Amino acid sequence: MLKGVHQKLEPQESPAFFVRGPSPFSRIMFFCALSIVLMAVDSRLDYLSQFRQTFIAALHPLEMVANAPSEWGLNIRQYFTAHSRLLIENQALKQQAVEHNVMLQRLATIELENAHLKTLLKGNAPMIPKAILGEILHMGRDPFSNVVVINRGSQHTVEAGQAVVDAQGVVGQVTRVFPFSAEVTLITDKNLSIPIQVERNQLRAIAFGEGKSNTIDLPFLPTSVDIKVGDKLVTSGIDGVYPAGLAVAKVTEVRQSPDSPFAKIISTPIAGVNNHLQLLILSMPTPAEHIEAAPASVGDAAAPPATATTSIPPAKPRKEKPHASR
């Protein structure tokens, strides 16, 4: 009997003064493990993109609410814009349209001629990319990445991998698509590279984003390379993503250091991402066909013709350069 009482008293723990569920430590351990698993899955596997898309679509109404004040602000500002300013702008645009029309007439003849020459050479038929007009929603909420979010998504037939341009040049590439919006990684992003060509001498290379400094880098080119400050870099079109001949950047600095076999070539993007709201999302008609055709027969007729946005001279047969193999 006594022994029984003793047993009853001994193992008793002091009761918790407040009932608080599991201890903070066990909770944090559980959630730490969960986050680490999530991070590993998200970075290495592709399982979570559907989940992300669904969530972003669900968040859309809240996003609209959040966007409303700035939209009202814009509308009010537009309402009070001086009438005279609009008239001046209209005048300038009309003049620009006339100039463009003249250029377009020339382009049409050249394009026709080009297509004819290509058929003579048994090259690819000209490819004119289709375009969707989109508007920038916001400049990305993450200060780490060079991303803009546009208001066109999979509901508007936008796909990941499409090139995005503005009136001046290439802006970037669609990297993530949500139902009503899409994420465009800018060409200045560290993870984006773009095959380019120097407009002056048709030299081909690959340009890489520099990240924070808003510049583009042309690495691994020898110090003797023929690139000067002021050279315009255009897309070469050999990747099947960017149509050939779109302006990418202007070379701002060419540095040669004695301890490096490579020149340091820095250029700044031509497209004004910070100045414009409207962007064009281009889609190449048959990317797969284009990819296999382009590197194989660069010599005869691989380069697609100039698109409506550019005035590159008709493609001349050119020699294979060592940079193209990279």
Next chain:
Amino acid sequence: MRPANLTTVLLTLIVALTFQLYPWSGQGVILRPDFLLVITLYWVVRAPHLCNVGVAWFAGLIVDLSTGSLLGQHALAFAFTAFLALLYQRRLVLFNRWQLSVYLFALLFVERTLVLILKLFADNENPGLSYFWPVLTSIILWQFMVLMFGAPTRPRH
């Protein structure tokens, strides 16, 4: 101090999320306070039975999803910060407003640093020192929360 109820907690969190989703631009992106984190921490300190490490984790996950960053980065940082707040929660409610602000400064700084480390591991670039500005703006937001919903600390007798 009015007792907090679950509806208030959820409503304030949704409002915080809306502010987080606002299209901040220019200086706003740099100075933007961590709305969701501050509101979560406020409720963690004030009503740990309603808002705990789990809620903080979910708030962080939503931030991850809306910023398009790697899933789990902000979630881990938010949960860890909530844990630190929870660890000393019974002492925190005895602090006065300024002592609490100092502790909050430390908490927010830890969260920023943690996210920075995780981001750098995930191959993001270093954003520079301006990355820590939101710590200060977040404290201002906290004072605003105190004005709106009362101090989470016990009233002095």
